[in-house]
Amino acid sequence: MPAWPPELSRYCCQIDFLRYAGAVLRQLLTLVLLLGAHPMMSETRQAISCAAPGVEIVASYVSHAIKLDAAHPAAEWQTARPVSFCSDWQGKNPDPERETQVHALWSAETLYLRYECRYRELYVFGDADANGRRDHLWDRDVAEAFLQPDPSREHYYKEFEVSPNGMWIDLDVFPGGISDLKSGMQRSVVLNERSHTWAAELAIPMKAVTPHFDPGAVWRANFYRIEGSKEPRSYMAWQPTHTPAPNFHVPSAFGKLRFSRH
Template structure:
């Protein structure tokens, strides 16, 4: 192998490692067994999770007053998310329905998970939303299709729980998502998923967007800006 080829290989490997290092990662701690949906971040189930924070808007500007804590767990069957969402002026749907999904829930206060397992076609992923009132929607996103209505009928079987602490101006939302709804592979330590986390907060025109990784767009649907979820073993 001549020097030029060695140099080229070094550059390619270094570039790949550098790019991987630049992608933010949320490490999701394994839970030995599934749990009831708990919205208390101080509970035993959630204390073992590693919190991350959503604290910038869709264009990367810091929004400290809406800094949102997110905790995550995984089991042999499910992914769990807990959002701790400070708010100022709520924007709640006046006639909440929690027994069936609420289309266009994103027009109200929500917390959202975008997650996909396809690293070859990043325009395919799933979207999960929860409101402070326990409303929900799940969607199968295909950005190749300009009309997304087909993905509205998809049903993941995910479950939600929510509560509002009006005195503290914080609402809590928990999700339990069947892992099989996201990935054809079984969950295991080291598994990677592509993901981003979002919130919409407050009525128009003062609606505040809060994100984990800023899409740098008015739309949240920019998969090129997603980070990674990594499944890790039980917390030692």
């Protein structure tokens, strides 16, 4: 057979290349669609996302008081970029069905926190003080915040807890002990058993955390969740503490809380 003219040979090669490239692209697209549709792959991506939190949360500024309504959050919460976590206190075993998101807002008088929590099961106390305070709240399902306005005093910080049914406790933590903080914290909690989610909004007076609030200061902070009726319970942390047994009281593992002026 006579050889193809050089110009025609180049033309045919280009056609073959385009056909080959098109086939490869179709295969890649099919693979991407299959991976996206596969529930295990989707869950894996979600687990990776909620298991790799940053080390900093930024509180967005508000110039006025925010009305707490966990079921119908104020529009200002949309300005707060959340942090999320779903891994245990060692940074292992991510569980997207127990993911927690935390938003933060601040004014000169108040630090606002909003928790959005997914859960597998509920385990809560049925009784509390008349004002909703419940001692040993950590023995049931809770969301927690540890706040340290002065990192130079490593073993001094404040602890705030809230449960899916609205109970709460606040504590002053110091070397060798704890005491009731009596912060005047306000809260709003909503539970949706159909979607297996609950949300809580907290309003924490700045004066209960630090006598002289400086928005230019960088606080240390950590956020936690506890869930489950019996051991091994789920002890989840935003910043892992990496202790052999579950322990949230590790200030050296706290992340950073910054206050944005925007």
